[in-house]
Amino acid sequence: MNCSDKIFQSLFLKQYSPTQLILFLFIPLAALLVLTRWYWFLGDDCFISFRYSRHLADGLGLCFNQGERVEGYTNFLWVMLMSWGMWLGVDPELFSNVLGSVSGLILILLVFRMGQQIFGRSLIILLAPACLCLSRTYACWMTGGLETRFFSLLLFAANMALLRETGVTNRTAISGNGWVSGLLFGLAALTRPEGYMFMALGLVLVAIFRSFRLVQQDYMRLAFFLLCAVPHLVWRYAYYGDLLPNTFYAKVSGIWLSQGALYLGGFFIYYFLWLLAPLAAGNLGFLSSRQGRIQWNVPPFTAGAYFSFVSLVYISYLLIIGGDRFEYRLLDPVLPFIYLSIQGGLAGAYYWLKRQNPADAGKKIMLCSLPVVIVLVPFLTAVPIAVGFRNYRGITGVENISSYAQNRIRQGKLLSAFIRPEDTLAVMGAGALPYYNTNNYVLDMHGLNDRVLARQALEKRGTVGHEKNASKEYICSKNITFVDNNIELFFSERPEASMISLGANMGFFCVKISTSQYFLCTTTLSSEQIRKRFAGYEIIFLPADNWCDQKKGKGA
16 A cells, blocks of 8 residues: 555545544634634624523513614514523623633534444544634624624524435434424524425435425424424514514615625635635536436535535525625525535545546546645635735725724723613614613614614615715604714714814714713704703814704614
8 A cells, every 4th residue: 555545545545533633623723713802702693682681681672773673673683692691691701602612612513423323433533623714704703793603503403404314414214203303493593594405405406316205204394394484474474574584674775786796706615615616516427326316315425516516505595696795604504514615525536536447647636636636725715814804895804893892892891881771872883882771772873773764765885784864854853862873972082173064064063071071963953952952061063053953864
């Protein structure tokens, strides 16, 4: 046996002990833990869920504003978990990130376990987990306060159970009665609406796998999924009066292929997937017999093709809707599928090349290059960690998301020191600022918690998911006290004369609220009302005229 044969034996054929493989896996897992601590952050959007959770924990119901039933969230199960944590006295800022991080670690172990079920205990099964651990996107969304990683865990666990139940990964015709995957898909759908799409996709692929012959397992799977989904839909309609969350109307504004292409193109370039994704084609080569007929009884490559197809469909969906504003957050659920596809494709390429004519020089070169390619895949995956993220056209990196959220947290806490229960707010970012003033009425000017704004016609394309805007007339009709135009509300230095003149003419006022803080804001109040509201405070300047009486325009 020559050196290259020993390498191939170790990579694809030799069966290592579970202890040895766990020790090998510990290295990328340690790297992931370091990266998780490095990127640890909270985004502003998670505080939207936290506000709903806080009101539920306080007995006020699932509402953003007391007495108003508008579903301004898309993560029902996550909101319930956060509310449960609050009821136990755990701060959601910590609880959300810990739960996300634990979910991420469990997901790595499930991907590792999936590799074992497909390829046994060879070294190749470490490739997909290593790539995930070294992925900047995976490391970043271990935290953030949102349901991102929890949803990815439920989704992968559901698909893993589905493949096992249908005999793809355990080499039997049927294993289990289908309720496990149905329940997990149901919980995923309660966590994010995309869970419905993945469930439907799984059912279609299973139907193809069985030549459209349904068995009892399929009915059981669907029944347990509906057992989760239907009661929630009934409750949603009874409680909110809609079958779709208000966020659907506020954020989804039709097909946007150009933005979707920009979003996905950046992702494929950033992670060298334009180079690596074609490797997944190796899965398909082994689905064909010598006569060209599909062979569904080759579990490793059937699973690899399944992962590839799921990834392709979901990526097409993101292309249609235009992607997301935040750094590849919506791609997180299919990262395990993408790297399992690549892992399976490389294994498939090895087995295919070994069956070829050994005298063929070209195929021999391809075979000898496989170990190099396998090493190259995680190396290229880790490159974004070194180069960082460059913000472009409405897509924001985690560093900027974190910085913005920290500033909004600071502003929200400062505002809570002097705000009164009767004060109302209109905000451009319905996150931390409303959360730390949870008893005050808040209007999200993007329509997140307002049915009228969410359903208004879109005038022009802007930042994906943030394209609806409240007019000045609408804000004034709500008798809003303070209007946050998504600029800095608090300054540590007294404004200069030029700033005072500009601010007064634009309808701003400024009040000194402490020895080192100045509050600068737009308001619908008249100058006399401002003086009365801030009696006892030093008023630096007042609006030149009432903001609501100025020339018509957008409130944003």
